[in-house]
Amino acid sequence: MDYNLIATTTFGLEGITAKELKTLGYDDVKTETSKVFFSGDEMDIAIANIHLRTADRILIKMAEFEARSFEELFQGTKKVNWGKIIPINGKMHVIGKSIKSTLHSVPDCQSIVKKAIITSMSEVYGGSEFKEDGPVYKIEVAILKDKVTLTIDTSGSGLHKRGYRENSGAAPLKETLAAAMVLLSRWQESYELIDPFCGSGTILVEAAMIMQNIAPGIMRDFVCETWPSMPDYIFKQVREGAKRAEKNKEIKLIGYDNDTWVLRTAQNNAYKAGVSDYIEFQHRDFREFSHRKKNGFIITNPPYGERLSEKSEVEKLYKIFGDYKNKYENWEFNILTSYEGFEKPFGRKSTKNRKFYNGKLKCYYYQYMDNKEIKGQGDTVIQEMIRNS
Incomplete structure (x- = not known):
């Protein structure tokens, strides 16, 4: 399946992350403040998570639309086919942020988005309640100047957590x-x-x-590896390729x-x-x-x-x-x-x-x-x- 992907970054690192992606073979790369946009399938999600050194997370962009009311937010979220990624028992954790937008109450936005996702899921799976005792899907509703962006995080822990550092000083360098x-x-x-x-x-x-040439993510796991939509062999293949390239x-x-x-x-x-x-x-x-x-x-x-x-x-x-x-x-x-x-x-x-x-x-x-x-x-x-x- 092809996805619109976002590599999030710390402010100032967007250009470096974009160069990393181009080095990895991605040509259609675009940058915004703290974001680098590219596209790919499940294999590309694995490559980006394992190989990118300066990105914070790899997100799947599910939708982007304008919303100035809770109804517009609900309907825009409901239109997304969440069931194509999230299984019937998927644990849906919704986070949010709102900057310079009409919908400024983040808790209310989170609640509306969760309700809309469940409505969309019920049309795919039937029923209106889900156990949510399966793999985790962290969904973010980000609203900037009334433009809503809905994403799912594929990384889990931030990509700065390579797995080699347990102890550090009071103000550690990421x-x-x-x-x-x-x-x-x-x-x-x-x-x-x-x-x-x-x-x-x-x-x-x-x-x-x-x-x-040691891949920064080769020693750690990623949340999307637990998803049914992510074939087991993909991350294994990417890790084996990274190991051979050392x-x-x-x-x-x-x-x-x-x-x-x-x-x-x-x-x-x-x-x-x-x-x-x-x-x-x-x-x-x-x-x-x-x-x-x-x-x-x-x-x-x-x-x-x-x-x-x-x-x-x-x-x-x-x-x-x-x-x-x-x-x-x-x-x-x-x-x-x-x-x-x-x-x-x-x-x-x-x-x-x-x-x-x-x-x-x-x-x-x-x-x-x-x-x-x-x-x-x-x-x-x-x-x-x-x-x-």
Whole structure:
């Protein structure tokens, strides 16, 4: 069966997710804020869930229509043939949101949509009550400026949950954003990659998985695998194909942290992700940074200094970081921080900067692209993904 599909993303990552989909062979790709639209069948749902590194979820778009009254919402929802996907015992969990719309009461919209779905289902299966003790179908009613979009989530847990990370700090970097940071860098396998504030190792693990072409979703399950409409062989086939495509390149990644417990967590995460052979974690303070090589890469998410009392300390840290950039001129620095005015204490203007959100926290990704050997070769890692596909 063919579906209209949506890969949802964090704000700012839409273009990267669209490039990932094009790399996977999808040509008719369109983007909106936090959404990437494409089409496909059950196999494509499996491919997108298992292979996309920067998407949050894969949704099936069931309908789109305008509604300014509950009756219009009911009738528009009822027109959809929900029975073609949802079985008679399907558990229907309706969530919702409404922005700048006449129908502003989300609980009422959820109730109306659930009632309309059951009415539609009764026309397919007969009867007016359903046990709902079978597989889960999370249905979202999203209303923006009176335009209703109805979707079913195929992913279950968010796609940032790869399955390798159990423990992290108080404000963990999402795996999807860490992957985007690597994909936007110009890092190549011939250069060492260092994260001097590695924490639980997310950036380094994602970088190693990307370079070794390890599919991010290969270790986890997805809710649509429990659906009767999803043949058992599909996900098995996609996982087997992903496993065959994995590489074993000689790469070196290094992570620093001065907390031994955090380093043990990072080592455990790398082991579970299958990339521990490529990452060296060092009990080392950032201020001890030194390297003999002329060229290299830093991709990192340093402390932000969100509390006022921390501001001066963080500014000192950024100044030291800027001094390292002056010393290692040909090293490429890629730094994500929510600290406003980062470039001032760092001491120089970035080549590029982009706005992202880590959860609800607004951040900027500052990139210093000074390696003359690879100047002009943007999106290096994404190009590598294309060669690997």
